[in-house]
Amino acid sequence: MTEATIQFKHVQKRFGDNLVLPDLSFQIKRGEFVTILGTSGSGKTTTLKMINGLWQPSAGEILIDGKNINQLDLVKLRRHMGYVVQQIGLFPHMTIAQNIAVVPKLLQWDQARINARVEELLKLVQLDPNEYANRYPTQLSGGQQQRVGVARALATNPSYVLFDEPFGALDALTREELQGEIKQIHESLTDKTFMFVTHDINEALFLGQRVMVMHQGRIEQFASPAEIVRHPATPFVKKLLGTVRQNQELWREQDE
């Protein structure tokens, strides 16, 4: 199945006088891992938050599975759309197991099924359930908390998972480890559509099957990582790639 599952048609978003997204159109296919890359203020998070209806477009249409988002029950939609955010997304007054169980509880699963699912998910994100299930978020490291965030988003086996700069506050090593895991999770689960917002170009190129480069509310380029590196479409994309080159040159000098 390759039909578009998320589609933006001439979407515009303004906050007061501030026009954040002038005119945004794109399509995401089922099962794709798409990264949205942009600087702060590029409108990437705004775009993500419109997919789960946290923000409404000022004009234009958003279609999820072919249906206009205005006609969908947002509460129901969100329960089947995982959502991972930066840093403090976990509820501090709930244990790890309770955090993961939030949406299953909302959907009134029985306790045995919830327990089994929590255990399965903690193993998937490589945390020992016996050790971590009954701890509180503050007792975990940043990387472990973010693992729980991912597990929580996958709790009800949603078709979509939205990531809003989930690894932004982690150190480089933990970050790389988690990137590898998230990519592997996407490959192991079929038909899951991942949308991943980041300002880190290496992360965007490593994770995304397609990368959407945004700048000042517009899409500069939306293509595969290889295509972007080989044929940057605009001066802005070229400049972004330049930042990576700069580092590579530094390394090369050291090697010589």
Add this chain to the structure above:
Amino acid sequence: MSDYWNANWPTMLEDMQQHLTIVLSALGAALIIAVIVILLCLHHERWLSGLTYFFSLLYSIPSFAFFALLLPLSGLGMRTAIIVLTLYAEYVLLRSFITGIQGVDPQLVEVASGMGMTSRQTFWKVQFPLALPAIFSGLQVALASTMAMATIVATINAGGLGQLLFEGLQGQQVVPILWGTILTMVLTLGCAGILWLIERACTHRWRRVLKA
């Protein structure tokens, strides 16, 4: 001191019991009103700030003026006392409850709704439990101030420990005043302790972890 106690302890215990009844009734009523107001106005910030402003005005009315205004409506006695103390406590409770609920990290509230909680579920599962520490500190302040203020209702025949104070003032005796003060403090500390135990039972597990 002990002679006074030996001679008067049955009346003094009765005063204490009246005092406790007045304070707990006022606090209970204030708590119920605060919860109703917040549940009704949670998503109407203007109403909420309007009401808080209204209660802050009531708070600034001197208690004697309040009693005088209410006399034609509810007469002398406990009823008027409880109404006035409720209105005073209301301001403290509303303010601290609102601050507590608004102090919950807005990102957590957004995540809750992004995960598919309705606004009611977000309130009960996220905002309310995280606001509990602020709610309990508001209750403690309201408790202590109502306990102290309740001594004045003896002037409108509502009873309570204020009777000892006024007896001492009128007869120029120190001992009843001291007893009135001590017993008010005993009641306050006792109730504050119970409240603290309830708070601990509600939030102990995750807050202990936060402090560590």
